[in-house]
Every structure is written in structure tokens, then in C-alpha cells.
Amino acid sequence: MDTSIPSNNPATLKAFDMAVAISEEALNKQLDLLYHTPVNPLPLPEPGTVPPLQEYLIQRNVRMHYPKINADGTEGDSDEGIDGWIAPPAITIHARDKMSSTVTLKFIQNPDPNATGDLNTYYLYEEIVRNKEGKKVVEDKKININNWTVSWDCDLRPANIQGIQEGRASKLACYAVV
16 A cells, blocks of 8 residues: 555545544643633723723633523523633543543633722522512522532534534533533
């Protein structure tokens, strides 16, 4: 067999003669690097002005709210959900089953040293309570979730990812665990 001729198999990498094994440590270092890398470095702000919020390749601030249907039939976000910040995501590769892993997000205080105001991450929700007159009313509540984590397990087996945006991909699985 002549190895100087590139493979005609479309599933073959061209001009590469190595296999790469990626470790859990390497993945987490890469995620940390992406978390700390600005999309576009900001210019120095004018004296006496507040600098704009820096964007990163992995965004630090999060807003995850439940979807809702508005009275006019349009879709929107409810007031319930999570507002705050995350630490760099972490991946754990399962020792017994190399074809699955766990992705973990940790909620933290605002990591920006120049931030002011409330720096905490909150889970916002509504609770039905009785007021002084005994009538049921909806009260907005919030729980500080700094240092809480959310994780999900991912199946890493090969899968057909064609049509993933249309929701037609098979064998893709992630399960949320709080």
C-alpha cells in the first residue's frame, strides 16, 4: 500500500499521522483559558466614566429564565430563573465509562474587581402567599446561590450530528442534575 497518496475516504483526516488523546486536565485548562480570554479587549475608558462590560469567549454573566407565552401570544422570558455569574465550566470524564462525562457550572459572585452594587447570583422565583387581609398574592422571592453548582451528564459516543439545529440529530444526550 502506497502511504504517500492521501486517503480518498472522506472520514479520514488528511495530512495527519497521529492520534490525539485529550485528558480531563487539558479540557479544563482550555475551558479556563476561554473563560479568561476577552472577545475584544476594551479600550481604556474616558476619565470619570464607567467602562462597559467586558465580553469573554465563555461569558461570565448568565441569565437563565423560564420561557413563557405572553398575553399577545409572543414568546418571552419569565421573571423566574437565574441571574448572576459563573466560574469556568468544568468537565469530569467518567473513569469507568470513557464515553460519558459530566459538565459542571458553579455559580459565583461577580468576578469583576471593579463591579459595584449587588454582586451575588440569585435564583428568582414567585411564591403565592397570603397578605394581611388573608388574600392570596404573588410575591417575588430570591435565593442567593453563590457556590451552588449545576451539572449534566453527556453521552460522548459517536453520533450523527447532521441536522442538529433542526433537532433531528440522533444519539445526542445530556441530562441535567442539580
